[in-house]
Amino acid sequence: YEAEESWPEKGEIIFENVSLRYDPNGQPVVRDINLKIPPGLK
Secondary structure, eight states: OOOOTTSOSSOOEEEEEEEEOSSTTSOOSEEEEEEEEOTTOO
């Protein structure tokens, strides 16, 4: 697969204050997680 030319060559992924729950009405199973994956990291 070749990405389009507009696709960035380098980028990072950042999650800030992410919370997850299994049920929309349930309590969060993960709360306020922060994650930063720098460019080039696999």
